[in-house]
Amino acid sequence: MASLFHGLSCLIPILCIILLFPHTAISQTNITVGSFIVAGDDKALGHWLSPSGDFAFGFSQVENNDTFLLTMWFDKIPEKTIVWLNKEIGPVPRGSRLEVTSDRGLVINDQKGGFLWSTDTVVSRVTHGFFEDSGNFGLRDEYFETTWETFDNPTDTILPGQEIRKNGVILISRGLGSNVSGEGRFRLYLKNRTVQLKTVNLPGNYENEPYYSSNGSDASTSPARAVGFNRSTGYIYILRQNGVQSPLNPGIKVVSSQDYYLRATLEFDGVFIQYSYPKNVSAGERKWSAIWLVPDNICVSSFMTKGSGVCGYNRICRLGVDHRPNCECPRGFSLLDQSDDYRGCIPSFSQGCEVSGPSSTQDEFVLDEVANIDWPTTDYEVLQPFREDECKDACLRDCMCAVTIFGSGNMCWKKKLPLSNGRADGNLSKKAFIKRRKYGSELQSPGSPSSGSNNKNALIIAGSALLGSSVFLNFMLMGAIGLGFFMIYHKKLSRIFKDEGGLDVNIRCFTYRELEDATNGFKEELGRGSFGIVFKGLIDIGNDSNSRTEVAIKKLDRLFQESEREFKTEVLVIGQTHHKNLVRLLGYCNEGQNRLLVYECLSNGSLASFLFGDEMKPTWEQRVQIALDVGKGLLYLHEECSTQIIHCDIKPQNILLDENYGARISDFGLAKLLLLSQTHTNTAIRGTRGYVAPEWFRNQPITVKVDVYSFGILLLEIICCRRSVDIEIGGEDKVILADWAYDCYREKTIDALVEKDEEAISDSKRLERFVMVAIWCIQEDPSLRPTMKKVMLMLEGIIQVSIPPCPFPFSTITTV
Ligand SMILES: *[C@@H]1O[C@H](CO)[C@@H](O)[C@H](O)[C@H]1NC(C)=O
Ligand SMILES: *[C@@H]1O[C@H](CO)[C@@H](O)[C@H](O)[C@H]1NC(C)=O
Ligand SMILES: *[C@@H]1O[C@H](CO)[C@@H](O)[C@H](O)[C@H]1NC(C)=O
Ligand SMILES: *[C@@H]1O[C@H](CO)[C@@H](O)[C@H](O)[C@H]1NC(C)=O
Ligand SMILES: *[C@@H]1O[C@H](CO)[C@@H](O)[C@H](O)[C@H]1NC(C)=O
Ligand SMILES: *[C@@H]1O[C@H](CO)[C@@H](O)[C@H](O)[C@H]1NC(C)=O
Numbered sequence: 001m002a003s004l005f006h007g008l009s010c011l012i013p014i015l016c017i018i019l020l021f022p023h024t025a026i027s028q029t030n031i032t033v034g035s036f037i038v039a040g041d042d043k044a045l046g047h048w049l050s051p052s053g054d055f056a057f058g059f060s061q062v063e064n065n066d067t068f069l070l071t072m073w074f075d076k077i078p079e080k081t082i083v084w085l086n087k088e089i090g091p092v093p094r095g096s097r098l099e100v101t102s103d104r105g106l107v108i109n110d111q112k113g114g115f116l117w118s119t120d121t122v123v124s125r126v127t128h129g130f131f132e133d134s135g136n137f138g139l140r141d142e143y144f145e146t147t148w149e150t151f152d153n154p155t156d157t158i159l160p161g162q163e164i165r166k167n168g169v170i171l172i173s174r175g176l177g178s179n180v181s182g183e184g185r186f187r188l189y190l191k192n193r194t195v196q197l198k199t200v201n202l203p204g205n206y207e208n209e210p211y212y213s214s215n216g217s218d219a220s221t222s223p224a225r226a227v228g229f230n231r232s233t234g235y236i237y238i239l240r241q242n243g244v245q246s247p248l249n250p251g252i253k254v255v256s257s258q259d260y261y262l263r264a265t266l267e268f269d270g271v272f273i274q275y276s277y278p279k280n281v282s283a284g285e286r287k288w289s290a291i292w293l294v295p296d297n298i299c300v301s302s303f304m305t306k307g308s309g310v311c312g313y314n315r316i317c318r319l320g321v322d323h324r325p326n327c328e329c330p331r332g333f334s335l336l337d338q339s340d341d342y343r344g345c346i347p348s349f350s351q352g353c354e355v356s357g358p359s360s361t362q363d364e365f366v367l368d369e370v371a372n373i374d375w376p377t378t379d380y381e382v383l384q385p386f387r388e389d390e391c392k393d394a395c396l397r398d399c400m401c402a403v404t405i406f407g408s409g410n411m412c413w414k415k416k417l418p419l420s421n422g423r424a425d426g427n428l429s430k431k432a433f434i435k436r437r438k439y440g441s442e443l444q445s446p447g448s449p450s451s452g453s454n455n456k457n458a459l460i461i462a463g464s465a466l467l468g469s470s471v472f473l474n475f476m477l478m479g480a481i482g483l484g485f486f487m488i489y490h491k492k493l494s495r496i497f498k499d500e501g502g503l504d505v506n507i508r509c510f511t512y513r514e515l516e517d518a519t520n521g522f523k524e525e526l527g528r529g530s531f532g533i534v535f536k537g538l539i540d541i542g543n544d545s546n547s548r549t550e551v552a553i554k555k556l557d558r559l560f561q562e563s564e565r566e567f568k569t570e571v572l573v574i575g576q577t578h579h580k581n582l583v584r585l586l587g588y589c590n591e592g593q594n595r596l597l598v599y600e601c602l603s604n605g606s607l608a609s610f611l612f613g614d615e616m617k618p619t620w621e622q623r624v625q626i627a628l629d630v631g632k633g634l635l636y637l638h639e640e641c642s643t644q645i646i647h648c649d650i651k652p653q654n655i656l657l658d659e660n661y662g663a664r665i666s667d668f669g670l671a672k673l674l675l676l677s678q679t680h681t682n683t684a685i686r687g688t689r690g691y692v693a694p695e696w697f698r699n700q701p702i703t704v705k706v707d708v709y710s711f712g713i714l715l716l717e718i719i720c721c722r723r724s725v726d727i728e729i730g731g732e733d734k735v736i737l738a739d740w741a742y743d744c745y746r747e748k749t750i751d752a753l754v755e756k757d758e759e760a761i762s763d764s765k766r767l768e769r770f771v772m773v774a775i776w777c778i779q780e781d782p783s784l785r786p787t788m789k790k791v792m793l794m795l796e797g798i799i800q801v802s803i804p805p806c807p808f809p810f811s812t813i814t815t816v
C-alpha cells in the first residue's frame with residue numbers, strides 16, 4: 001500500500017517538489033545564516049519569534065532536569081502550549097547552541113562545540129531561515145526552495161494551514177512522564193484512503209486495529225494524498241488525488257483563526273482533539289476549549305485483540321464528561337508504575353496458583369461485584385447454561401480465574417490475567433465479579449514487580465508538562481516570605497476573608513480571573529499531587545496592593561465534578577479547621593469547571609524530601625517533634641474539629657514543613673470530595689500504595705482507623721528515615737519496613753532500625769515506645785488499633801504502652 005501511494009503522489013520528482021512546498025507568501029521573519037540561539041543562557045537569545053509574535057521557536061527546559069528541548073510554542077498564551085518538538089535529538093544540555101548554517105541547515109552543537117544534531121538534508125546552500133505566522137519554521141536555499149520545515153516534520157499537533165503529504169504515520173502522541181521527547185502509544189495514520197487512529201505495541205511498531213477510522217475507505221473515493229487543516233473553514237481534511245478536500249469534521253462550528261488560536265493535537269491518552277483559544281478576552285474565556293474530537297468514546301472504540309486497550313492491562317477505562325478516558329485499577333490492584341498511568345495495574349495479592357508455598361484455598365478469596373464493567377477480550381472459558389451463583393463458584397474454585405462475567409442468556413465468561421480492554425459501559429447488561437484475596441495485605445511481597453521510583457517525587461512526576469524558562473523548583477519551595485510574614489498578616493487576613501454567604505469562616509472566594517492573575521497565568525508549577533497541580537501565586541492582602549503574600553494555589557483536576565453545593569460545603573468544612581499542624585486554607589474558587597484552593601505557603605518542602613532526600617538527614621530530636629506534630633494534627637481532624645475529617649492519604653508527601661521544621665498536614669478533606677464525586681466508581685482505590693489500610697481491600701467500612709494505620713507506617717518511616725517499601729535496601733527481610741520493624745521488635749534488636757544514629761540509640765526508652773506504638777497502629781484488625789488520642793498519650797509517655805500483638809495474623813503473603 002505504501003509503495004502504491006508513493007507511486008501515485010510522487011510519480012515525477014519535480015512534481016513532488018512542487019506539491020511539497022505550496023505555501024503562499026505570508027508574513028515571515030527572515031533569519032540569516034549565522035544566527036543562533038543558546039539553551040538556558042539568560043544573556044544570549046533563547047528563541048526566535050514569528051512576525052506577529054504568536055509563535056516562538058527555541059529551547060524549552062525539561063521539567064526537573066537541566067536539559068532543553070528544541071520546541072515551538074504559542075508565545076502569547078500563558079500556559080505553555082507546545083506545538084512542535086525535536087524528537088530526533090531529544091533533550092540537549094544547557095549551553096547548547098542552535099545555528100542556521102549554509103551547508104548543514106539547522107545545527108545544534110553542545111557548549112564545547114561538539115556536534116549533536118542537524119537537519120542535514122541540504123544539497124544546495126541554505127540562504128536563510130524563515131518563520132511564518134502560521135507556525136511554520138524552515139530553511140530556504142539559493143533556488144528559493146524550502147529544504148526543511150517543521151510543517152513537514154510534525155509531532156503530535158497540526159496547525160491551520162498545515163498540509164502533511166505523507167502516507168503512513170502523520171502524528172504520534174507525546175511520551176509520558178519525564179520522557180516528553182519520547183513516543184507515546186497512539187498514532188494518527190493516513191492509510192487506505194482514510195485517516196485512522198491506532199495504538200502500537202512499544203517497543204517496535206506493531207499496529208493494533210484502528211479505534212477510529214474516517215469514512216471513505218471504499219474504492220470509489222479517490223486515493224488520499226495528504227492530511228491538512230484548512231485555515232478558513234477550520235476543517236481537518238484528507239486531500240484526495242483529484243484535489244477534493246474531504247473533511248473529517250464537517251459541520252463543526254467555524255471559528256476564525258483571526259480571533260482564535262487553533263490547533264489539533266493527538267493527546268497522550270489517544271483522543272484527537274481540535275482546540276480553540278480566544279486571542280482576545282472579549283471572544284471568550286482564555287483557555288483551550290475542544291471544538292471537535294474523535295473518537296467519541298475511546299473506552300468502547302479502542303477495543304483491540306492484541307494489546308492492552310487504551311488504559312493498560314488490568315485496568316478499567318471510564319469516559320469522562322470531556323470524552324477523555326479515566327483509567328482505574330480494580331479493587332485489590334494497584335498501579336504498576338506510579339509515574340506512568342498507562343502501564344497498567346497489578347494485583348496486590350498472589351493468585352494462589354503457586355505450586356510451592358502454602359497452598360491457598362477458595363476461602364481466602366472473595367469476589368467484588370461490579371455492574372457494567374467488562375474486559376471483552378480475555379475469556380479463556382465460557383460456561384453455559386449457568387446460574388449466577390454457579391458462575392461465581394466456578395471462578396472462586398479456579399486459581400487461574402481472575403474475573404468472571406455473568407450476563408444475558410445465563411452465560412458465564414471466565415477471564416484470566418492480564419485483563420485487557422477493560423471498560424465501564426452503562427449499557428452492558430452484564431455483571432463482573434472481580435476476585436481478590438480476603439486477607440491479602442496491601443504491602444508488596446518481596447520480589448513482586450515494582451517501580452524503583454515508587455513515590456520518589458510523586459508530586460511532580462505525573463504528566464508531561466514542560467516548564468517554560470523557569471527552573472523547576474523543589475516541591476514546595478514556596479516561602480520566600482514564609483510563615484513569619486504570614487503570621488504577621490494573619491489577623492488582617494482573618495478580617496478580610498469573609499465568605500460571601502456570611503458564614504463565619506475566614507476564607508475568601510476568589511474569581512478565576514484573580515487567581516489567573518495571582519499566578520501570572522498559572523506559570524510556575526510547584527508540584528503535582530493526587531488531586532491536582534499546585535502553582536505558586538501572589539495575592540493581595542488588604543487594600544494596599546503593595547502587601548502581597550505568597551500562596552500555593554491548587555488547581556483540582558477534573559475528577560472533582562460534583563455539584564456546586566457539595567464542593568462549597570466541603571470547602572467550608574476545610575476552612576473551619578484551625579490548628580498549627582494543618583496547612584491553612586485561605587480561599588477557594590468555584591467557577592464552572594474551575595475548582596481551585598488557595599493555601600498558605602510553607603518554606604521547607606515536604607517531609608518526604610526531608611526524610612528520604614539526599615541532603616542533610618533530620619536529627620532524632622527533629623523526627624520526634626515531627627511525629628508528635630503529625631499526631632496532633634490528625635487527632636484534631638479526628639476528634640477536635642466540628643466536623644470529623646478522615647484524611648485517607650496520610651504519607652510523607654502530604655506533610656509539609658514550616659520554617660522551623662514544624663510539620664503540617666496538607667490535602668485533608670479532599671478525599672471526601674473525591675468520594676462524593678465518584679459514587680459510581682467504588683472499584684477505584686484512592687490512597688497510596690504502602691500506606692493504605694487493609695480494610696480498603698475488604699468489604700469493611702472506612703473509619704478514622706485507616707488514618708491510624710497510615711500514621712503507623714509513617715511513624716516507622718520517621719523513626720528509620722526510610723521508605724515503607726524499599727526494594728533497593730540490602731536484605732530481603734528488610735524490604736517491607738513494617739515486617740522488618742516487627743521482627744526487630746520481637747527479636748529485641750530495635751537498634752538495628754536506626755542503624756548508627758547515636759542520638760536515637762541513647763534515647764532507647766523513647767525509641768522502643770515509638771516502635772511499639774507504630775506496631776499497634778498497623779494492626780490488620782482496625783478495632784485493635786488505638787485512637788489518635790490514645791496514640792498521642794502513648795507517644796508522650798503519659799500512659800504505658802502494652803506489648804503489641806503481631807500486626808499481620810492473617811497475612812498470607814508468601815515469600816519468593
Ligand atoms: C524575507 O525575505 C523575503 C525574500 O527575500 C522578502 O520577500 C521578505 O520581505 C523578507 N521579510 C522580512 C520581514 O524582511
Ligand atoms: C535528565 O534526563 C536525562 C534523560 O532523561 C537523564 O539521563 C538525566 O539523569 C536527567 N538529569 C537530571 C538532573 O535529572
Ligand atoms: C523514551 O521513549 C523512547 C521511545 O519513544 C525510548 O526509546 C526511551 O528509552 C525512553 N526513555 C526513557 C528514559 O524512558
Ligand atoms: C482497504 O479498504 C478496502 C475496502 O474497505 C479493504 O477491502 C482492504 O482490505 C483495505 N486494505 C487495507 C490494507 O487495509
Ligand atoms: C479551504 O476550504 C475552502 C472551501 O472548501 C476552499 O475554497 C479553499 O481553497 C481551502 N483552502 C485551502 C488553503 O486549501
Ligand atoms: C465522509 O462522508 C461524507 C458524506 O458522504 C463526506 O461528505 C465526507 O467528505 C466523507 N469524509 C471523508 C473523510 O471521506
Ligand SMILES: *[C@@H]1O[C@H](CO)[C@@H](O)[C@H](O)[C@H]1NC(C)=O
Pocket residue numbers: 280281282
Ligand atoms: C479585543 O476586543 C475589543 C472589542 O472587540 C477590541 O476593542 C480590542 O482592540 C481587542 N484587543 C485586541 C488585542 O485585539
Ligand SMILES: *[C@@H]1O[C@H](CO)[C@@H](O)[C@H](O)[C@H]1NC(C)=O
Pocket residue numbers: 425426427
Ligand atoms: C445506551 O444505548 C442507548 C440506545 O442504544 C443509547 O442511546 C445510549 O446513549 C447508550 N448509553 C450509553 C451510556 O452508552
